[in-house]
Amino acid sequence: MRYLILNRTALTMRRYDLWLGPEHEVVLVTAAAAVPKDPAERAAVLAGYAHVECVESFHFDPAVDRLALALHEKWHFDDVLAFAEFDLMRAARLRASMGIPGHAPEDVMAFRDKFAMKVRLAASDVPLLPFAAVTYATDVLDFVAEHGYPIVVKPRRGGGSMDVEVLRGPEDLTGLFERNPELGTDDGAHLLAETYLDHELFHIDGVLVDGEVRMVWPSSQGDTTCLDIVNGLSLRSSLMDPEDPLTEPLREMTLAALEALPTPGSCVFHAEIFRDRQGDAGLVFNEIAVRMGGGMIEDMLELGFGVKPHEVYFRSLGGNNPPEVPERPLRIAGVTLFPPRPGTLVEIPEECPVPDVAVYKSYAKPGTVMSGAQFSTDKIASALATGGSRKEVEDVLAEVHAWFERAAVVTDAV
Template sequence: MILVLLSPRNAGLPFAEWLREKSGRLLAVTAEGVDPGPGFADVERVPDYTDDDALLDAARQMAGRHAVTRVLALAEVDVERAATLRAELGLPGQLPESARAYRDKVLMKELAAEGGVAVPPFAAVASAAGVEAFMAAHPGPVVVKPRGGSGSTGVAVLHDPAQIPELADRLTAGDHEVEGYVTGRMCHVDALHVGGEPVVCVPSVYTDGGCLSHWTDSGNGSWTLPADDPLYERLVAETWKLVGALPAAPALFVHAEFFVTDAGGIVLCEIASRVGGTPIPAMLEALLGLDPRHLWARLECGLPVDLDAVRTHAATAPLMANFGLPPREGRIVRLPAEAPAGTREFTVLARIGEDWGGARYAGRKSGDFIATWLVEAQDAGELLALLDKTGAAAEAAFGWEPAGAEPDLPAAEAGYGREPAGAEPEEASR
């Protein structure tokens, strides 16, 4: 039976359809209140899905009742948990040594540098004094972030040592990294590696601001590079070099991020051993011919996949771009009446009356969007112009009022919009 570690953000994904040969023989460990959907024979729920010990204990109880043959995990938070369970149960798939290297940003960069991949100056830090020492040795802006974080949560850009005391409390846990701030374009590469061989590799460029755009309430997305762009092959080569530098796994779907400096150098930001976050999966589905989470789930569960069809589809696909509109600080009072012209897969992820004030706004992630969509074109200039046009139209279609204002909403509109299935926040941190 297949044990699925089901993050609440992935609730609603059609596992029974994707793993049709195993429907009725699926097991889930998830959070209280989450419906895993059809096809599951048994479900364990934990009060707090962020509690590693509780989740692993629940999974072990499940394995004690059933003959588990595979462990499937799609969320970043579950990468190491799944690896731990595979090691304990003697199951195939990514094991702890590999999983840790793809999660720990310090170990990741140590191994990458040993493998010939350029990395920024970096260090593990456990105190404000550690950051201060790093800034003294490396003048200029620095980035401080959790070693195993995701969705740009907990990331801080420091321009002056006087800002360090603002971070002192969070650094005492000793699980942070500091690195030099790299200027230039930010790119991501989504790639599949099976049985020691490359299958497909998709280089893309983030729009201005990248995954920190939500800090300024700006939308963000990315667009696929044309194969004849000189940067295309360089990013592909750097991605496979990076995969080769980290501990191997039987199959890997990776989401790598690189800076391309003004001088043309390619410098690692980080890499994750999972599918990129929303809205990247929708873009990859258009490029690969099926949802990348569907593809990855079948591979992880040892089920057949036509990899040649994936290669062919990727080689003949048009240029694609994805975009997500972040929330403002306030309450939503108007939603788009229709999809902006030129968009595909336009999805409203909000509802009338939804409040993004206070702590919720302060804690927003790079993958928190009120709408997402795709555009396609035959050349990069047309693609980027279409992104600008549709972004302006979508933003104008939403209406906001200050948080805390007394709502005056038609009852019929209160439930408009939905949470996205599988809306894993983007892993990028800067």
């Protein structure tokens, strides 16, 4: 098989060539930032590919599509693979243009477009919050008139919690309209509105291979949310205990959503489900993507299960000795991310003294002038922890949070 892989993730984390195996030819088109700068390390991670193209401007660059089609004229690819949120449609369009079977653009759109996704899920009785497409300002006003405040407005094809807004009253409409002037144009905006729920967020991550579930496991973000990190607060997540009464319902709801959508037979996936904190709404489905969750979820799953989800996928795809995935985690693992906040970073610790922290990393240097987080995965430091239960892990992460808040020093922005 000849594969074209579109990549923007650090290649030290994704050894596509090794996982697929030497009997396959793999051509890589990668963002230059994903390639190690050290010459020896760079040579090592690129050695197994039949051909490599490094692209400086990768995000939304149409030159990548042109390059891919030119490479196809020489290599005659059997498949095009991509695993980043903003490359899924690009890969689908390329497959269609190349005449390669696989996940078609209209299938991928059912995952990329949150409104199209929710329409399909609603038709299959997957529980959802009230939602509506928002094209014009009147759509927002009509939705509020029907459902009241608070509401959430977000891009239909966004990612990483970018540009997600919670409107709690009429005073928030002014800011929304200022930031989205297309709501007043004839062409309109491409947004989604839904009622806001005071919730605990669960994410469910896994791997499908030829229609068989190899992994599907829920995690909880506890009392933190993805929007917290954009507002400068830390984000935490922990694998659920096998005996937790919510573990199986979360798994079942995720598989029901995959069944309701045009899911490829083989993929990695990341779903989000809300639980009502205050009322009796119970579990309601938010969204699902056919790619791995960000924010070091992949690292947390590897620590908990002892296998890399992407390695399971690629080795299975290539028939190259895929590892067995345990039915339940070998240990409970969790992760916390510390986002940048506006100001100058004066001090940041290089090591973490908290017991049961498996890995701690800092990503910024003293003297860095920071703005706020733009994505829910932005971070200046992170920690992975293990324990015998979710509570033990959450206690460790809480201790890490308290320690980091004391140890890291940021002066306020002027």
